[in-house]
Amino acid sequence: MFPSSSRRCVLAAVIAAVAAVAVVVPAATGASGFTVTGVASGRCLDVVGNSTAAKTRVNIYDCNGQANQAWTFTAAGELRVYDGAMCLDVAHASTTSPADAQIYTCNGGANQKWRINADGTITGGQSGLCLDVTGAATANSTLVGMYTCTGGGNQKWRTTLGDTQPPSVPGDPRVSDLVCDAVTFAWNASTDNVGVAFYDVYHDGQLMKSVSGSTLSTSLTVVGGVTWGLYVNARDAAGNVSQASTTVPITPPQCQPDDQAPTAPTNLTGAASGTTVTLDWAAATDNIGVRAYDVYRGGVKVGAVTGTATAPPATTFVDSGLAANTSYEYSVVARDAQANVSPPSATTTVTTGAACGDSVCAVTQIAADTDIPWGLVTLPDGTILYTRRDAHDIVHLNPATGAKTSVGTVPGVDNTDGEGGLLGLAVSPGFAADHWLYLMHTSPSDNRIVRIKLADGQLDTASEQVLLSGLLRNKFHNGGRLRFGPDGKLYATTGDAQNGDNAQNKASLNGKVLRLNPDGSVPADNPFGTYVWSYGHRNPQGLAFDSQGRLWEQEFGNSVMDETNLITKGGNYGWPACEGTSGTCSTAGFIAPKRTYSTAEGSCSGIAIVRDVLYVACERGTRMYREVISGSDLTDVQAYFNGTYGRLRTVEPAPDGGLWLTTTNNGDKDSIPDNSNEKIFHVTLGGASVARTAAPVRSR
Structure with missing residues (x-):
């Protein structure tokens, strides 16, 4: 087991509602069997202390992939653990409520027979009592026993039972009865090898509601005059999530016709x-x-x-x-x-005054592009490489002259009709000698991290090495940022692939910050013996290191708050139970964000740190935040370019002490190549050198 650490208190109402009906942790790797996860707690059925001794009690504890949480269900109705060595057992063969649940040598007794029911309960074959978390508690180490069935969430469980096959994509999404504040959204049924348990309805990456697997239409609350893209995913009882349906755009009419203009300011x-x-x-x-x-x-x-x-x-x-x-x-x-x-x-x-007296001194457009610049790095010679998300190639840009050249298309990249594609980019710390570029991208089957050499100004696609594959993909929530740390390790952000349960499952690599050796192997000092460095993330996209070597991360929330986090080794950042700092949360071990933003003023993607000042590029918020790192806090927060350039995606340090800054205004959610009109800027910061090697393309 892993001890709990610091606490974060948050609860977003929509997330709580969803989590209450669908907390699922997929089967762990490294131990044979499946997990049994409490719906109310999100924690795994666990043999206390990893003990294999007969009569050891069972409790709930953070899912960690160890053998004391890996169960098998036999044809005889037994729940076995420790590779079948011991059975879940009702102490003293009791049939009265309450009774203790424990492990014991398998003996075929009726008190070791169980039924896993469609409503999520697990009942004793002898007693008919329900497997119950004592006192309806949710904390680590709460004992589990037998109790009269009540229908409570503390008696509901999710089991993977070895099911790793996701449902098919829901078909023919469509809308009807569109009015100013509501719409009916419908779709055709998915298929699944076991059965569809839920449908999750989204707009533009934000979860709106979940409905049962037998429901094929639902009424949604919408906002007059606001364009949304609706889609749906199917989810089975094991937590496997389908790829998303196609997107249905809607623009509801205004509820109150209005042709009267405001007065002049x-x-x-x-x-x-x-x-x-x-x-x-x-x-x-x-x-x-x-x-x-x-x-x-x-x-x-x-x-x-x-x-x-x-x-x-x-x-x-x-x-x-x-x-x-x-x-x-x-x-x-x-x-x-x-x-x-x-x-x-x-x-x-x-x-204006005689000289720059503020933190931002000048903005210069250095290039434009018809596709979305996503990952961006500076080469040792001061020129730039950036990825084009939907077109799948990498462009070399001379910021002094504006000259651009494509260095090649990355093989095997696939779009998602959303925010997948060619994403993060990093340059090897030893690039001058090894010429490696590191990339994160969506493929037809997964998200993956690869490296390819840049030789004589062109991608050497024959040199490509897949360092990490099998990261779950979806229409949205793919993460994608790459950053080398001062320790020489590669850090990567992964989204939860539109399944929040992935974020809390340490056996999954989704909803995480990952840490890799440059050759793709797992660093020996990673906290869980896997690539996972931190977990409990929804859709993180910003990574940056400060002068102390500390890692900062930027993350999209659902509909309440976005957040900036200071990442600690092995830390749990709370998603899906917690979003930002809204409400209260009793779960120990969640780490609070250092700053939150309403989604209307945030939806921030990239971050950069220059002289221990954090810069945050925001999309829906259409601004760049400047935040001074003081100790472990973010202070003196200022907003720049509020609506000046529209949606901002990526911000990176420039070699002169300034910033590179990119926009993401058109075609941001449709995966169509070359349907954008984006800009790349150089931002001169106060106190930074403003020397340039040549005249800029265009200045403000």
Whole structure:
């Protein structure tokens, strides 16, 4: 068993609702047999202390893949453990409630016969009593016994029974009865070798609800005027999840027709600090509500401040990276949810100072691309390589001249009609001598990590080595970031493949931060003897190391909170029971995030650390956060480029002390190659060298 450590308290309502009906941990590797997992606790049926002695009690404990949690179900109805050496046994052959459950030498007795029932209960063949977690507790080491069946979650179990085959893809997803706040979503049944237990309905990677395996349509709550992509996965009782159905886009009508524009914002003022301008204004009014403000500089839109249906947008905006000693004219307009636009505010003119006095000094576009730049690295000569997610090739970019050349297509990459494809990229620490590039990508059957040599400016595809395969894939939640650490090891993020139970199962490599030797072998000092470095993650995509060699991670939440984590060896970060820090959580051992973000202001992917300042690139939040690392905390948080460049995907350190920054605005969720219009920027930071070897392609 593994001891518990620090605590994180969180509970997202939608996740709790799903976890309550479907906590499943797939069969462990390294010990023959299957796991028996408590629905209420998410913990495994476990022989206390790893003891093989007769009359040892059983309890629940964190699933860890050891032999004392590996059960087999025999044709005689026995539940055997320790490779069949001992049987689950009702002490003293008792048939009265309560009674102790223990292990004992297998003897064929009626008190060693069990029934695994369709409703999730496990009942004694002799007594008819239910296998029960004492007191309905969920904590590690809670004893398990026999009790009168009550239908409680502490008497519900999930068993893998050796089933590793996922259901087929649900067919023909379709919608009907679309109105402003609801839609009916339907699909054709999946098939499974054992049976479909649940269907999980998503929009754009966010779980909306789960329904039973006999349900083929459901009513969903939607938001008027907001475009979503709906799809469904099938899940069996063993926790195997199908690939997702095709996506059905919907845009519900507004619930209240509105053709009245907001009033113009008033009292616009601006103040300069070096080359940064801060604007403030008085709120506009609207008959229904102001949803956003668009900020114009010299008549050109340079940013936006957005709100939600329940929270109005802020009335301030920071414009950074401007030229010194230059006057800029600003105006602001208001928008409502139906795109009615107000007249512009009165203009205000602000003159910047003589030099950069802020953290961000200049932004320079160095390239554009018709596909989505995902992984990005700097080569030893200062030039750039980046992956194109949907087109599957790697581009070499000279940031001084803007010259681009494709160095080749990575073989075996497959899209997912979502966010899979050619993802992370890392350069070997010994690249000058070995020429290895490390890549993470989706294949037709899995996600995998490979390495390929870059020889004479081209990929040598004949040199490809598959270092790690078999990572589960799905439409969304594929993770994909790669980063070499100061220890010379390769770190990788993996998503939960749209099955949160993977994240808590240490025998699974999904929902994890992984750690590999450069040759793909498992480092001897990894905490669990596998590639797993930390677990309990949903869809992590950002990795960066600070000056102390500590690993920071950025992670997508479901619908409540995104999070930035400081990763510790063997740490459990709580998903799916916990999302961010919302609510309370009694589970010991969960590690709290260092910062959380609402999904509307976050949905952040890449992170970079420069001089112990963390930079976070956000998609839905359309901004870059700057956060100072102080001890183990993130302080002095500032937001830049709020709506200026749209959705931001990747941020990486540049060799001059600045940043590379990429957008992900078009075609982000459809896997169609070359249907984007993305930008790659250089961001000059305060205090960083601004020397450039040649003129930029275009400057702000």
